[in-house]
Each structure stands twice: as C-alpha cells, then as structure tokens.
Amino acid sequence: MLPLSRTDVPLGLHGKHDNALIYVRYFARRYLVLGVTGLVLFFLLLRILYVGRDVRPSPISDGNPSSRWPGRRLPPLYGQYHQYEHQLPQHHWDAPSHESEPKFFWIPGHSRGSGWGNIFQEVLLNAYLSHKANRAFVFYNYTWNDDGSDYSDYNGKPIPSRIPLSALIRGPIVGAPWPAGDPAPLAISEEYWHHVCGAKRRVIPRAEVHDHLPSWYVSDITKGWLDKLSTVDDQCVEAGSDGGPPYNWVTFGEKDAMTDVWPDFARSPVLTHLAWSPLVELGFDNNREVFAPTTVLEPPLSSIPATAPSAERYSMLPGLLVLHIRRGDYEGHCAHLARWSSSYLAFNALQGLPDRFAPPPGGSWGENTPENVQIYMEHCFPSVQQIVRRVEEVVRGEAAQGPSLEHVYVMTNGAVEWVEELKAALRGMGGWTSVASSRDLVLNWEQKYVAQAVDMLIGQRAQVFIGNGWSSLTGNIVLMRQANGFRPESTRFW
Secondary structure, three states, X not given: OOOOOOOOOOOOOOOOOOHHHHHHHHHHHHHHHHHHHHHHHHHHHHHHHHOOOOOOOOOOOOOOOOOOOOOOOOOOOOHHHHHHHHOOOOOOOOOOOOOOOOOEEEOXXXXXXXXXXXXXXXXXXXXXXXXXXXOEEEEOOEEOOOOOOOEEEEOOEEEEOEEOHHHOEEOHHHOOOOOOOOOOOOOEEHHHHHHHHHHHOEEEOHHHHHOOOOOOOHHHHHHHHHHHHOOOOOOEXXXXXXXXXXXXXXXHOOOOOOOOOHHHHHHOHHHHOOEEOHHHHHHHHHOHHHHOOOOOOOOOHHHOOOOOOHHHHOOOEEEEEEEEEOOOOHHHHHHHHHHOOOOOOHHHHOOOOOOOOOOOOOOEOOEOOHHHHHHHHHHHOOOHHHHHHHHHHHHHHHOOOOOOOOEEEEEEOOOHHHHHHHHHHHXXXXXXXXXXXXXXXXXXXXXXXXXXXXXXXXXXXXXXXXXXXXXXXXXXXXXXXXXXXXXXXXXXXX
16 A cells, blocks of 8 residues: 655654764765755756757646545645656657657556556566567556546545556666666656557557466566567557456466576566655665664765665665564454465565565365464564564574674554554664664655665665565565575564
C-alpha cells in the first residue's frame, strides 16, 4: 500500500553522540545538499528553456481542489516528472515517419492499485523481458487508479492516482542510456507508444504463450515470450491483457520461481544500472543524520554521477542495521498466509540467503493448527519482544563478520505509539548510538508520497537488513542487495 504520511520530529535522536557535533554535521551536510540541488535545478531550467520550447504539455493536469476531502491539502501531481519523460531525446514527436525507430514492447495489462513493492517487482521483470527481446521497454506510471482522475481515495485521504515512474527511479528502465556497448534500444514512455503505434500495434494474446508453458517460473515465462517475439517482426508489439501481465502474483508467490533465471537477471543492466530518482536520493541525503550519522566530508549521494553502476553508487553503510516491520492490516494478511501454508516470496528465496522457511506440517486446504499459526505470526507479525530477541540473535552473529552495528533504523507503517514502544525496547538492549524509524524522517510534500522508496534505499544500503519473507517491499530490497554483491549472510528475515 502507499506510505502513510510521516510525522516530523526533532533530529536529536542519537543518544551517546554529542548534540553540538550532530548539529554541525547536519547543517554542513544540509548546505552541501542544497548547493548540489541548486546546480541540478539550474541545469534543468536551462534544458527547459533551450531544449524543450516545443514540448507538449503534460496530459496530467493540476486539477482543482476537490470538495471530496475538505480541509485536506491535495497531494502533488509530479508534473515536472511527466514533462521530463515527455522530453526524452528518443521521443521524436514531430518526425514525419517513425518507421526507422526501434521495435517496441508494451504490456498494457501491468498491475495497478497495489503497493509500490508489488508494482516495482513487476516493472523490473517486464523491463528485463523487453531488454532480452531487444525491444524498447514501454514504461508506465505507478498507477493506483487509471480512470482519468488526478486523485484517489485511500482510507479517507487523497493520494495521487498516478505517479510517474521517473519520480521513483532512474536508469535505462525509464529511458536513460544503456551502459556502453549495449545495443538495446532506449525505453520509451507509454504516451509516446500511443503516439507512434496508434492502430498499427500487433497484439499477442497472453494465452498464446502461457497456455504452453511448463511452469510459472520466471525462466519459463521469459523463454516463452522470447520465443514468440522472435517470430514477430512488427514494430509495435503489445502483450495481450487477457489473464493479466506476463509475470503475476502466482509467479512472485512461488519460492522457487527465480532460481533458474537469477544468475542472468543479476547481471542484467536492468539491475546493474538501476538507480533511485533524484527526489528519493535527496530524501535519503537530507535524513542521513537521522538513520546513520556520517562525517561532514562525506559527499551526499546526490553528488555521485548518475552513470555510476548501482553497486558502486549504493555501497554498504557500515554500522547500520535496518528492520522492516509491517503493522496495521498486515496481521490479518499474516493469518491468511498461515491458513494456506504459504512459503516465502520468490525474491526472498534467492540462492545463498541463510534464512529459509519451510511451512510446518499439519495444515490442510485453507486451514492450519493454532500452533502453526503462531509460528507464522512470529515470522510475519512479530511482537516487540520477539523483534528484540531476533535483533539480539542477529547482532551476535554479525559481531564476527563486520564492523560493529551501532545504528538501528525501523522501516514501518506502524502507529506512532507502537513505534515508540519498539524504539524504547531497542534502546533497552544497550549498545546503540542511534535508534530511529520511518516516522522520524523529514520529507517534503513530493517525497511523502514516494516515502517507501526512501525507506527501500536505506534498507538496501544497510550493513545488515532484517525483513519480512512475505513482503514484496522486503523482496525488492533483498534483490538489490544480492545483485549489488552484499554478503548473503547480511540479509535476514524474522
């Protein structure tokens, strides 16, 4: 689900640190980040003034305040990111003909109305398939509601119906160049696809591929589509929406679905050159003193060239332990998983990971024993005491492997009162220089609606990460840590 708004709190969370040193570090880093941000904005302004004078307006309008949510500030619509995508140099809007342009692959049946973790895992595999087929990936918005409205209702609060993908990530997936020597065509936006392809698209019914697959594994699905696409020469090819996207919840829920494809996928530039958006990275930089205090001289992440490979850009943060803990309605979801004896998700069952989960025997179709349900709840919806016990266990094991863990950050959607209870319990362990959570981040208005991505970046770079084996958000963090060469033993589950 979309992230809840975060509560702004003072940054003085660091216990044993001298407060004066913290403030010096914080403001020095803040001014450095502001300087970098100013340069970026300056060059973006130059590009708009001198490159994009003939650019068409974004199809997403700002709209007017709605009486549906009286007294609430409406969320941002990210118009500048739609504009950026529109201006990509591979979009030849005024060309008299598009016959010389690359071949495209569009998946209109992509998932909608789900949390960012679910959408992101599908985006990655859709882009991987397009790259393997040597067709331009047609990227699309992170869509909650595609009925044409600017805003959707989520638990009584307005959220953006669509967030452009470039507000969340950057890299070849959203139209940046592939690494040197890779001849794959550049990705294009959905808007440009419709402009070029119109009525001349070739639709491949999903059933033509999936009815002949031996399994739901990623390797079999990918091979099936590659075999089919190799027989089609049309420029504009579309995967039929019958039955959903090529990779759906059945595949992502199968623990062995990534086994065969993982070595090739891990080497794909879809992952090796994946990066977070400037908006997300700025949220990371501005909150660095909250979750992992650093020296004044360390440059902000946003100052590293955008072309740097992911493994270089997102190196480990020594001393940082990150915990991903789902709360809220997840208790009911965990009980559902227990009733159906569910295994970990595919991204959370990659080769080499030390923590495995074998569903305990004794369950039946849609039912399970009380003892088994409790086993699931400890792994999926742990109590404060169970969390502290697991953290103590992991910290002891890590002591012989790397630098001492001194900062702990909790990624969570939990209520403020529960988060404060957990933080107090973690402090009670002793040995922590700082204890912080998602609720402590200071985010601007645009960052609040991509806050899960900021959390994911923090978790991705942790020295040690403990996540939920049934969570797709955890799964994407696990995937990126493994692809970037982190020690498998540093990625754990409850």
